[in-house]
Amino acid sequence: MPEPATPYTAEKPALKESAEELRARIPGWGVDLDPKDRPSFPREQAGIETGAHWDFPERQSQPWPREKSIEHAMLPPVFGTSTPPQGASGAIRKYAYRYSEGRAAHWLLLLAADRVDAWEHHLRSLATPRPDNPITETGLRAEFKRHGISSRFGKRRVDTNHSWLDPIVVAGPWALAGLGAAAVLRALVRRRH
Incomplete structure (x- = not known):
């Protein structure tokens, strides 16, 4: 069995099984082995330069454990660090x-x-x-200014099936947070008296 290639290197990884083993095990495997059936074949020939100027790309530093x-086995050579x-x-x-x-x-x-x-x-x-302002940031004002309600009726829009849930999903957590804050405030007032 061929030795597996290291991840993130320039060479093409070797197959873990031979083409004959794969063809026997998986119906239809290898239908594109004939170069005439593969549009990318000219780029796969030996001697064609890929443009890669590295064998293994330079690793990005990790400002924190990723x-x-x-x-x-390892992180890719480049990864996001924005958040x-x-x-x-x-x-x-x-x-x-x-x-x-x-x-x-x-x-x-x-x-x-x-x-x-x-x-x-x-x-x-x-x-x-x-x-945060949940009224303006959720687009609630636009519903009344930009024909939001009239665009939902008689237009066969798919999103109208769940639009009744939108106020619950958007305003529900804010209402629960407000009720929780009111309960805490009421408990503090009772404790003082």
């Missing part, structure tokens, strides 16, 4: 990478981390001079 899928994991959402993201990318737990945890991150930013905005 999350890495358990399916990969370092922080707070509860960062902890959830790091925990998600304990699971394989083939498991639903991995992706559900990443989705949950995105929602937690959004709430962290909403809460952080309350400490600024201009906190």
Whole structure:
């Protein structure tokens, strides 16, 4: 069996099984082995320059420990560094990478981390001079100014099936947060008296 190629190198990785083994095991495998059937064949011939000026690309520095899928031996040579994991959402993201990318737990945890991150930013905005405004930022004013309601009726739009959920999804968390703040305030007032 051929030695597997190192990931992220310039050479083409070798097959783990021979073409005959794959053709016997997978119906239809190798239908494009004939060069006449592959439009990319001229670029695959030996001696054609790829333009790569490296054998293994220079590695990007890691300003903090990066999350890495358990399916990969190492991080890719280049990766995004715009949003370092922080707070509860960062902890959830790091925990998600304990699971394989083939498991639903991995992706559900990443989705949950995105929602937690959004709430962290909403809460952080309350400490600024201009906190988030759910009325203007959700496009609610545009519904009344730009014919939003009339465009939903008689037009056979697909999104009208779930539009009744939009106020619950958008305003629901804000209403719950307001009720929670009112309950805390009421408890503090009762404690003083």
